[in-house]
Amino acid sequence: MFPTPIHKSPPAAQIAYKVLLPVALVIWLIPLIGVAVTSLRPASDLAAGNYFGMPSSLAFGNYADVFQNSPIGWYILNSFKVTIPTVIGAVALSCLTGFALAVYGFRANLWVFFAFVAGNFIPFQILMVPVRDMTLKAGMYDTTIGLVLFHVAFQTGLCTLFMRNFIKGLPFALIESARVEGVSEWRIFRHIVLPLMRPAIAALSVLVFTFVWNDYFWATVLVQGQHAMPVTAGLYALNGQWVAAWHLVSAGSIVAALPPVLMFFLMQRHFIAGLTLGATKG
Amino acid sequence: MANAKPAGFWKRNQLKIAPWVFLAPGGIMFLIYVLIPIVQSVWISFHDWDGLGDKVWIGVANYVELLDDDTFYTALKNNVLWLVLYLLAIPMGLAVALFLNQTVFGIRLYKSLFFFPFVISQVVVGLMFTWFYAPDFGLFSQFIKWLTGTEVAILADERFVTYGIIAAGLWPQTAYCMILYLTGLNNLNPEQIEAARMDNARGLRLLWHVILPQLAPATFIAMVVTVIGALRSFDLVSIMTAGGPYGSSQVLSYFMYEQALSEYGYRMGYGAAIAVVLFLIMMVFITLFILRMIMQERNR
Numbered sequence: 001m002f003p004t005p006i007h008k009s010p011p012a013a014q015i016a017y018k019v020l021l022p023v024a025l026v027i028w029l030i031p032l033i034g035v036a037v038t039s040l041r042p043a044s045d046l047a048a049g050n051y052f053g054m055p056s057s058l059a060f061g062n063y064a065d066v067f068q069n070s071p072i073g074w075y076i077l078n079s080f081k082v083t084i085p086t087v088i089g090a091v092a093l094s095c096l097t098g099f100a101l102a103v104y105g106f107r108a109n110l111w112v113f114f115a116f117v118a119g120n121f122i123p124f125q126i127l128m129v130p131v132r133d134m135t136l137k138a139g140m141y142d143t144t145i146g147l148v149l150f151h152v153a154f155q156t157g158l159c160t161l162f163m164r165n166f167i168k169g170l171p172f173a174l175i176e177s178a179r180v181e182g183v184s185e186w187r188i189f190r191h192i193v194l195p196l197m198r199p200a201i202a203a204l205s206v207l208v209f210t211f212v213w214n215d216y217f218w219a220t221v222l223v224q225g226q227h228a229m230p231v232t233a234g235l236y237a238l239n240g241q242w243v244a245a246w247h248l249v250s251a252g253s254i255v256a257a258l259p260p261v262l263m264f265f266l267m268q269r270h271f272i273a274g275l276t277l278g279a280t281k282g
Numbered sequence: 283m284a285n286a287k288p289a290g291f292w293k294r295n296q297l298k299i300a301p302w303v304f305l306a307p308g309g310i311m312f313l314i315y316v317l318i319p320i321v322q323s324v325w326i327s328f329h330d331w332d333g334l335g336d337k338v339w340i341g342v343a344n345y346v347e348l349l350d351d352d353t354f355y356t357a358l359k360n361n362v363l364w365l366v367l368y369l370l371a372i373p374m375g376l377a378v379a380l381f382l383n384q385t386v387f388g389i390r391l392y393k394s395l396f397f398f399p400f401v402i403s404q405v406v407v408g409l410m411f412t413w414f415y416a417p418d419f420g421l422f423s424q425f426i427k428w429l430t431g432t433e434v435a436i437l438a439d440e441r442f443v444t445y446g447i448i449a450a451g452l453w454p455q456t457a458y459c460m461i462l463y464l465t466g467l468n469n470l471n472p473e474q475i476e477a478a479r480m481d482n483a484r485g486l487r488l489l490w491h492v493i494l495p496q497l498a499p500a501t502f503i504a505m506v507v508t509v510i511g512a513l514r515s516f517d518l519v520s521i522m523t524a525g526g527p528y529g530s531s532q533v534l535s536y537f538m539y540e541q542a543l544s545e546y547g548y549r550m551g552y553g554a555a556i557a558v559v560l561f562l563i564m565m566v567f568i569t570l571f572i573l574r575m576i577m578q579e580r581n582r
Binding site for chain 1: 296297298301302307308309315316317318319320323380381384385392395396397398399401403404405406407410413414419458465470489493506510514516517521534535543550553554556558560567568572575
């Protein structure tokens with residue numbers, strides 16, 4: 001293990017480490033803590049210049065205010081309407097593409113694979129004008145479906161990379177022996193490979209959920225009106241309305257950040273497995 | 283079987299056809315929404331187009347105009363700055379990972395909490411740092427005031443604004459690199475480390491000669507995501523300054539968006555030309571990454 005485990009150090013160093021940990025954490029999270037505290041500060045505190053002291057009372061009312069007097073609840077619903085279908089679509093499609101690229105040694109295999117990988121790294125701006133135009137012409141501008149279709153297509157790139165490498169790590173002998181027994185390719189996929197892909201599916205679902213939930217660029221490019229706006233773009237619009245009402249901006253920020261945060265804490269193991277794929281080998 | 287012939291054809295060619303059937307749904311989506319639009323953008327960049335009327339072919343005029351546009355050079359300079367400073371996320375992430383790679387009570391929770399900034403949307407990160415930097419009541423500007431006696435409005439000052447935004451971006455990016463390194467550190471080869479310790483390698487020497495080579499895969503991925511992240515920087519610029527003050531925090535990605543879809547009129551052709559430049563810059567890096575991946579595939 002590196003660095004040397006702390007419990008082999010002198011007791012003074014051990015105590016210093018245990019004190020340093022929470023101190024470092026607080027410094028690291030200061031912007032977040034500041035916003036969290038501000039979100040619970042009554043408006044009167046801010047008016048009186050009490051920005052850093054203890055809030056005079058805990059104003060949970062800020063949150064009620066945000067939900068009652070702004071469409072943020074609606075924006076959050078929109079975000080779910082975009083994110084959940086995207087997760088299902090992208091993961092389903094990439095199970096198929098990943099299987100194709102991992103199991104069959106056809107000639108164009110590596111080229112197709114690298115097209116997916118490269119497409120995943122390009123700047124969004126090179127897609128912006130044509131995708132917006134296409135979405136307009138298809139009558140899907142300003143709808144959640146328009147966003148979902150784009151996100152599914154784009155996330156399939158990342159997911160294919162992940163799925164292909166995951167299936168490559170499965171024992172190929174399983175597939176070979178099924179073929180010898182005359183099992184069809186579809187049934188091999190459906191009944192042999194797919195059940196083994198559960199961890200990969202879980203990891204990718206959490207990852208895609210977070211990425212798509214947090215998307216801001218496409219939310220501003222493909223959506224204009226309130227009725228389809230996801231919470232990232234919505235929060236930015238509200239920020240313009242709530243000039244200097246930092247208690248509301250803070251409460252809104254916390255609300256918008258909450259779903260991916262909960263997702264992360266509930267599915268932490270899968271999340272990290274997805275994110276760090278390839279960080280250990282290869 | 284009544285219909286033996288097609289079944290026979292399928293049986294014989296199943297292995298050749300099956301991959302294309304599996305590829306089709308995802309591949310077609312990817313083609314329509316990602317690969318073809320790249321070509322279309324290049325095509326549009328040779329036109330004058332407002333997004334509604336007819337496209338007018340103007341050859342390379344958009345690119346010529348770009349070479350004469352001051353904002354383009356500001357954006358380009360800032361993109362270089364982003365790229366260079368963003369790479370700091372890698373050593374910083376490694377440092378945090380080394381700090382947290384212990385087994386004391388509650389360390390798992392600490393690791394998750396340090397990772398926290400990465401999970402939050404960049405819109406929220408941008409708002410947090412806007413608040414953090416705000417003159418009068420922002421924690422950071424209070425700290426600077428206490429330290430130097432003068433007040434600085436980071437996001438309204440042409441000298442500091444880009445650095446301020448990059449610092450906000452480094453926060454989640456460092457968390458990302460940290461988690462990559464923590465995973466890497468978990469999978470170190472303990473025998474090599476013990477052997478090196480027997481040979482009296484300690485501290486930085488041990489880190490440099492034994493640990494870092496073993497962390498190479500993590501470093502590679504950290505490089506990829508950091509370079510791509512730096513060049514993609516859009517959200518924070520849009521949220522925190524919208525390129526201001528006076529265009530001093532522009533980056534190519536935001537400049538493109540502003541030209542193509544702003545209140546000053548829709549200049550799709552000009553925007554596409556900016557996007558092509560950004561795309562070419564990124565292609566240099568993407569090609570390098572893919573070359574490395576191809577070499578690894580060969581070695582497998």
